[in-house]
Amino acid sequence: MKRNLVCIACPIGCPIEVELNDAGEVVGVTGNTCPRGEAYARTEVTHPVRSLTTSVKVEGGVHPVVPVKTAAPIPKEKMFDCMQVINAVTLQAPVAIGDVVVKDICGLGVDVVATNND
Amino acid sequence: MLQYDLVVVGGGPAGMAAALQAKEEGVAKIVILERAESLGGILEQCIHTGFGLHYFGEELSGPEYAGRFIREVQQTDIDVMCDTMVLDISDANVVTAVNKTQGLMQIRATAVVLAMGCRERPRGALSIAGTRPSGIMTAGTAQKYVNIDGYMPGKKVVILGSGDIGLIMARRMTLEGAEVKVVCELMPYSSGLQRNIVQCLEDFNIPLRLSCTVVETHGKERLEGVTIADVDERLQPIPGTEQYIPCDTLMLSVGLIPENELSKGVGVPLDNVTKGPVVDEYRETLHPGIFACGNVLQVHDLVDYVTEESKIAGKGAANYIFGKKKGGAYAATKGVNGVRYIVPQRVNVRGGEKVKLYFRVGQVYRNAKVTVTCNGQTLLSRKRPKLAPGEMENVTLTEEQLAAMNEGDEIVVGIEE
Numbered sequence: 323m324k325r326n327l328v329c330i331a332c333p334i335g336c337p338i339e340v341e342l343n344d345a346g347e348v349v350g351v352t353g354n355t356c357p358r359g360e361a362y363a364r365t366e367v368t369h370p371v372r373s374l375t376t377s378v379k380v381e382g383g384v385h386p387v388v389p390v391k392t393a394a395p396i397p398k399e400k401m402f403d404c405m406q407v408i409n410a411v412t413l414q415a416p417v418a419i420g421d422v423v424v425k426d427i428c429g430l431g432v433d434v435v436a437t438n439n440d
Numbered sequence: 441m442l443q444y445d446l447v448v449v450g451g452g453p454a455g456m457a458a459a460l461q462a463k464e465e466g467v468a469k470i471v472i473l474e475r476a477e478s479l480g481g482i483l484e485q486c487i488h489t490g491f492g493l494h495y496f497g498e499e500l501s502g503p504e505y506a507g508r509f510i511r512e513v514q515q516t517d518i519d520v521m522c523d524t525m526v527l528d529i530s531d532a533n534v535v536t537a538v539n540k541t542q543g544l545m546q547i548r549a550t551a552v553v554l555a556m557g558c559r560e561r562p563r564g565a566l567s568i569a570g571t572r573p574s575g576i577m578t579a580g581t582a583q584k585y586v587n588i589d590g591y592m593p594g595k596k597v598v599i600l601g602s603g604d605i606g607l608i609m610a611r612r613m614t615l616e617g618a619e620v621k622v623v624c625e626l627m628p629y630s631s632g633l634q635r636n637i638v639q640c641l642e643d644f645n646i647p648l649r650l651s652c653t654v655v656e657t658h659g660k661e662r663l664e665g666v667t668i669a670d671v672d673e674r675l676q677p678i679p680g681t682e683q684y685i686p687c688d689t690l691m692l693s694v695g696l697i698p699e700n701e702l703s704k705g706v707g708v709p710l711d712n713v714t715k716g717p718v719v720d721e722y723r724e725t726l727h728p729g730i731f732a733c734g735n736v737l738q739v740h741d742l743v744d745y746v747t748e749e750s751k752i753a754g755k756g757a758a759n760y761i762f763g764k765k766k767g768g769a770y771a772a773t774k775g776v777n778g779v780r781y782i783v784p785q786r787v788n789v790r791g792g793e794k795v796k797l798y799f800r801v802g803q804v805y806r807n808a809k810v811t812v813t814c815n816g817q818t819l820l821s822r823k824r825p826k827l828a829p830g831e832m833e834n835v836t837l838t839e840e841q842l843a844a845m846n847e848g849d850e851i852v853v854g855i856e857e
Contacts, residue, residue, distance in 0.1 A: 328634045332493045333742055335634030337826070372639060375488045375501055376615055377587055387590035389487035391501055398643065405615050419507055437487065438503035 325367055331358040338363045371395035374404055375437070378423055383415030383440035390423050393433045403428050415440055444519075445761050446470045447535045447549035449526050449702065452481020453743050454734020454750040455555035456509040461754025462553075463516050467761055471519040471547065473526050473537050479513065480506035481557055482580070483743065485587045488608055490635075494744035505743060529706040533729055551729045551757040554703055554717070555750065558696040558735040560605075566694060570656040575663030579605040579693040583612070592616055594689025598666050599623040600654045602630035602637070604741060604830075606693025611640035620644070621685055624652040624668050626675055629804050631695075631830045633741060653677065654690065663688055696739045706730065713781040714738040720770065720786045721795045722756025723749065731757050738783045738798070741832055745798070766791055769847035771814070777854035778802050780829075787837075789845040798834045799853055801827045809856040810835060814849055827855065 323344075329336040334355070340363045341350035351363045365371055373395050377387040396404060404427050411423060417440045424434040445467050448455045451474030459470050472479070483491070486502030493499055496508070513520065524539040535547045560578040575594055577585075583605060585593045595618050599606045602625040610620045623641060628651050630637055641648050649668070655677050656667040670681040698716040700708075708717045708725040716737040717725040723733050733753035734746045759765045768788035775782050782799045797812075805827040812820040812835055819841050827833060835853065845851070 328638050330635035330639050333490065333633050333635060333831070335638075335831075372643065373489050373499070374615075376612075377487060377590065379590065385588055385590070387587070389501060389503055389587060391487075391489060401615065419504060437501040438484070438507065 327363055327366055329354060329359045329362050331356075331362040340364075340367050342367060370398040372398050372401060374401055374434075376405060376408055378408055378411050378413055378436075380413040380415055380417055380440050383413075383417065385440055388413065388417050388440040389437045390434050391437050392427065393435050396427070396430050396432055400428055400430060404430075404434070408434060441534070442471075442545060442547040444469045444471045444547055445550045446553065446757055447547055447551075448472045448553045448555055449529075449535070450474065450481065450555035450557060450734070450736070451476075451479040451520065451522070452555065452557050452734065453483060453506060453509060453746050454557065454736070454753075455481070455553065456506075456513055457747045457750035458553045458555060458731070458733055458754035458757065459518050460509065460512055460516070461751040462758045462761075463518055465755055465758030465762075467758050469519075471521060472513070473524045473535070474520065474522045475525050477522055479510045479520060479522065485580075485584050486608075487587045488612075491743050494742065495747050502743075509747075526702060529702055529730070531706065531727075549729075550761045551731065553750075553753055553757055554700075554708075554725075554730065554732040554736050555734050555753075556699045556702065556736045558698045558739055560692070561695040561697060563692060566600075566692070568654055568657060570667075571659055573657070573659040573661055573663045575659070575688050576657060576690045577692070579603070579609045579691045582609055582689075582691050586612055586616065592618065594618060594687075596621060596687040597689045597691060598654070598668070598685055598687045599691045599693060601625065601693035601695070602632045602648060603693040603695065604632045604636050606691060607632045607636040607640040609691055609693070610646050611644060614644045614646065618689075620646045621687055622646070622668070623648045624654060625650050626653045626671060626694075627651070629828065629830075633830055634828075655682065657690060658684075663690055666690055696735065698736045698739065700736060703730075703732065703736070708732075711781060711783075711785060714783060716783075718785045719783065720788055721752075721784050721791060721793075722759065722765075723753035723784065724756050724760065724765075729757075729760055731760075738781070741830060745832060749798075769845075771842075771845045771847070771849040771851050773797055773851045773853065775799055775853050777856070778805065779853045779855060782853055787842065787851065789842045789847075789849070791842065792839060794836055794838050795842060796834050796836045797851070797853060798832055800832055801829055801855060804828045805855055805857060811854055811856055812837065813852045813854075814841075814845055819851075821856075
């Protein structure tokens with residue numbers, strides 16, 4: 323079986339073709355122009371992941387919210403579960419880039435970290 | 441009157457990179473004038489990741505990318521004036537600016553870097569019939585509401601235009617619980633990056649309707665719905681295809697325009713296509729000592745390229761300040777066969793350095809060739825699997841290729857299918 327993807331590893335957006343055998347295992351990746359593309363294609367057809375970026379309420383800072391991201395990509399289907407957890411958080415200023423906002427979110431082994439100072 | 445070697449107008453990624461590069465080249469007195477309350481420019485509200493893959497080799501969010509340059513600027517003796525609005529630049533490079541603490545001030549500059557960025561095309565630039573209720577805004581305005589001010593501008597959203605900001609906002613609104621009903625794109629292709637169509641629309645099953653536009657808005661106080669319709673090849677709505685979509689918010693992502701009021705004021709000639717100044721390979725405008733870089737020069741899709749371009753402008757400004765600018769013979773660049781524009785528009789062929797030409801195409805091409813010719817001679821022919829209007833392309837001319845040219849020659853870049 324073949325699956326056609328557009329690589330999202332970088333803004334070039336290479337068209338990638340992934341060849342899968344009957345067991346659903348990847349047997350070939352073509353069209354990518356870098357190793358990141360191959361890694362993306364392999365993950366995308368087996369267990370797709372995404373980086374999640376959003377914002378968190380902050381009290382006593384310059385702005386009412388501060389931006390955050392997952393420190394590593396998380397399973398795509400867990401994005402809304404993570405949003406629920408993040409939206410329940412209120413931080414106290416000061417916040418610095420890299421501060422851990424939620425540790426090990428949804429038990430995924432990934433922290434949510436601040437991406438700006440406030 | 442204040443005196444600086446270099447005045448940088450705008451403290452976003454372009455202005456900061458230009459100032460830092462000029463500092464590295466040894467320019468002593470530099471000031472950045474920024475209209476907002478802090479440095480960073482539009483990156484402050486671009487909280488999604490994808491910045492810095494080229495320049496830093498890692499994937500950063502907008503504020504993180506800006507943060508690295510802000511820290512660098514703070515570690516130098518570059519002066520920064522925030523909350524400061526530049527009103528005018530005179531023919532003699534005197535910059536007039538105003539702020540709350542110093543009032544009106546005049547700064548004599550040896551060189552000026554224009555780095556004012558761009559603004560979004562507003563509703564007024566489109567001819568959409570209907571009422572004028574609240575709930576209609578540009579995607580960038582909505583982005584500021586959500587990411588900086590911390591509130592949601594609506595619950596049911598239609599987005600007109602598939603530029604990157606529109607796509608990013610489709611995902612952002614969905615994550616925060618809004619329902620994005622459809623993204624309508626007038627053209628038969630999206631002007632956004634492919635990766636954004638995948639991770640912002642397809643991931644959330646948001647439909648993208650190509651060759652489709654909003655023909656009417658409805659609602660008195662608040663937007664209640666829009667009528668969309670398919671368009672023909674002349675981009676005119678096709679009667680009978682109208683469809684009413686209930687929504688409380690219409691976001692516009694229909695293009696960006698370089699913000700060149702100051703450039704026009706000083707009489708810098710602009711390019712009709714880019715709407716930015718005409719520049720040479722060091723991004724010097726036709727007004728000596730005035731340089732331009734970033735989105736004020738041409739709208740970029742990647743901040744990494746803004747940084748690259750702005751460092752070139754910073755170096756050019758330093759050369760100008762130190763009287764090291766090379767005398768030269770200028771060739772003009774020209775886009776044909778689908779190449780809409782080229783930056784820089786002119787190149788000093790006696791510069792003794794390789795020069796990268798950036799350009800955009802006017803439609804989608806597959807397996808096409810990019811060719812560069814001069815005086816009927818082919819200098820370059822490169823195959824590209826895909827070329828799209830949303831993605832800036834570049835070709836590099838070597839020092840030798842340029843040295844073989846003369847004043848007034850035309851460097852022609854075109855697409856062959």
